[in-house]
Amino acid sequence: MRNFSVVQYNVRYFTRYANYNGVLLGAYRTDMADETITDKKSQHGEWSSRFAFIMAATGSAVGLGNIWKFPYITGENGGGAFVLVYLLCVLLIGIPLMMAETMLGRRSKENPIHTMEILTAEAGADKNWHYLGWMGVGAGFLILSYYSVIAGWASAYVVKSFFGSFSGASAGEVKAIFEAFVASPMQLIFWHTLFMVATMLIVARGIEKGFEKSVRFLLPWLFALMVLLVGYAMTTDGYFQGLNFLFKPDFSKLTADSVLVAMGQAFFTLSVGMGSIMVYGAYLPKDVSIAKSSMMIAGADTIMALLAGLIIFPIVFNNGLHPNSGPGLVFETLPIAFGNMFGGWLVGILFFVALVFAALSSSIALIEPAVAWLIENKGFSRQKACIYSGSLAWVLGLGTVFSFNAWANVKLFERNFFELVDYLTANLMLPIGGFCIAVFAGWIMKQEHSKHELDLPGEHLDYQIWKFLVSYVVPAAVFLVFLNVVGVL
Numbered sequence: 001m002r003n004f005s006v007v008q009y010n011v012r013y014f015t016r017y018a019n020y021n022g023v024l025l026g027a028y029r030t031d032m033a034d035e036t037i038t039d040k041k042s043q044h045g046e047w048s049s050r051f052a053f054i055m056a057a058t059g060s061a062v063g064l065g066n067i068w069k070f071p072y073i074t075g076e077n078g079g080g081a082f083v084l085v086y087l088l089c090v091l092l093i094g095i096p097l098m099m100a101e102t103m104l105g106r107r108s109k110e111n112p113i114h115t116m117e118i119l120t121a122e123a124g125a126d127k128n129w130h131y132l133g134w135m136g137v138g139a140g141f142l143i144l145s146y147y148s149v150i151a152g153w154a155s156a157y158v159v160k161s162f163f164g165s166f167s168g169a170s171a172g173e174v175k176a177i178f179e180a181f182v183a184s185p186m187q188l189i190f191w192h193t194l195f196m197v198a199t200m201l202i203v204a205r206g207i208e209k210g211f212e213k214s215v216r217f218l219l220p221w222l223f224a225l226m227v228l229l230v231g232y233a234m235t236t237d238g239y240f241q242g243l244n245f246l247f248k249p250d251f252s253k254l255t256a257d258s259v260l261v262a263m264g265q266a267f268f269t270l271s272v273g274m275g276s277i278m279v280y281g282a283y284l285p286k287d288v289s290i291a292k293s294s295m296m297i298a299g300a301d302t303i304m305a306l307l308a309g310l311i312i313f314p315i316v317f318n319n320g321l322h323p324n325s326g327p328g329l330v331f332e333t334l335p336i337a338f339g340n341m342f343g344g345w346l347v348g349i350l351f352f353v354a355l356v357f358a359a360l361s362s363s364i365a366l367i368e369p370a371v372a373w374l375i376e377n378k379g380f381s382r383q384k385a386c387i388y389s390g391s392l393a394w395v396l397g398l399g400t401v402f403s404f405n406a407w408a409n410v411k412l413f414e415r416n417f418f419e420l421v422d423y424l425t426a427n428l429m430l431p432i433g434g435f436c437i438a439v440f441a442g443w444i445m446k447q448e449h450s451k452h453e454l455d456l457p458g459e460h461l462d463y464q465i466w467k468f469l470v471s472y473v474v475p476a477a478v479f480l481v482f483l484n485v486v487g488v489l
């Protein structure tokens with residue numbers, strides 16, 4: 001029997017080293033009685049409060065998905081109608097799934113792959129369910145490869161802001177700065193490397209107190225800065241046009257593919273569909289309401305995305321830019337505000353610093369499944385696991401680096417490398433993962449068990465709504481959207 005060291009989510013707030021016995025689990029959990037499993041506590045302890053859990057899960061959810069991805073895909077997909085579909089997906093698919101994932105984690109109190117093994121055994125279901133865990137590992141890894149490149153852009157923009165590159169800059173100048181930047185593979189590689197190394201160091205050494213504190217401190221800062229920037233956006237002439245773009249649905253702009261992108265974004269931004277949240281759920285004390293916590297996390301995440309939209313689109317229209325200018329959108333618009341608003345130099349620096357930290361708190365959660373897998377199944381040391389998985393994700397990230405310059409026109413299915421990896425993960429792997437998690441929670445797991453874990457206060461009705469959503473709405477929605485995209489519907 002071997003003992004493995006695994007970073008797990010800290011009882012107090014974030015991740016930290018902990019030991020557990022990886023081999024034992026599968027063997028003896030199979031025939032555990034119900035009381036034994038539900039009364040069990042995680043060997044790593046529990047969250048000290050609901051707040052600690054919410055902060056950690058929000059740290060994983062809020063990141064580039066809200067501030068970089070949401071605005072540009074909204075711009076590419078025509079605005080209002082897309083946003084509406086996205087919001088519906090968060091509400092009807094994202095929140096029920098986040099509850100399901102948290103619940104599965106809390107029930108088994110183990111990492112995602114063991115969770116699936118334990119719970120399939122408990123439900124007497126097919127062993128193949130644990131492949132779900134592998135897909136999560138794969139998705140996290142693939143997402144990380146490009147996440148690091150884009151987070152590298154944000155890091156570079158801290159330095160550009162510091163040296164006053166944007167001061168007084170026009171929209172054209174800001175765009176030129178961005179284009180010159182992404183045209184240089186060497187610069188992108190430099191920042192991508194820096195960000196990946198930072199992620200690897202944090203995960204390899206266990207989360208340090210300093211990092212925990214920074215994230216806890218900087219997330220509210222990010223929020224405050226964004227509110228300030230909305231204030232700036234309100235003073236521009238493009239504000240109402242931006243507001244209209246974001247909230248006035250024009251359904252003629254909605255294609256089958258944009259519905260899939262909106263659904264994929266709901267998964268991506270909430271970090272659901274890959275078992276990531278299960279890890280957090282494992283440390284959740286029994287008396288914390290999963291439903292309420294999930295709603296608060298999803299609410300905070302959605303607010304951040306909408307704020308980003310409220311800042312960026314007014315700037316777009318005020319400066320005669322195009323909403324559909326792609327992944328560079330945030331980097332071509334926000335600096336205009338920083339270059340021209342009062343105190344913009346400082347606001348710009350703080351904003352990009354906060355964004356880099358928000359991205360770090362997501363990237364460490366993205367790399368962790370792969371690291372844990374290498375440690376548990378391949379017997380790697382934590383350091384070695386970090387070096388291997390980080391390096392591999394780094395190499396894969398080079399494909400994303402070149403997608404913005406040398407390989408911009410190398411396309412497969414009309415998509416360049418970055419677009420392919422993004423499509424594969426957000427639009428295919430996460431929804432498929434979510435579909436399976438929903439089917440598992442709704443159909444395979446015994447109803448008395450899910451009821452026991454969720455323990456919804458409104459007695460039967462709340463539980464019935466959740467059960468209906470995961471059993472029918474989530475699987476049907478994913479299935480129908482897929483059929484629609486392949487043109488069957």
Ligand code: TRP
Pocket residue numbers: 060061062063064065066140143267268269270271272274276362363365366
């Ligand atoms: N939610 C993160 C963001 O919006 C990205 C993400 C997707 C993620 N899946 C994840 C982060 C899993 C951590 C774990 O930026």
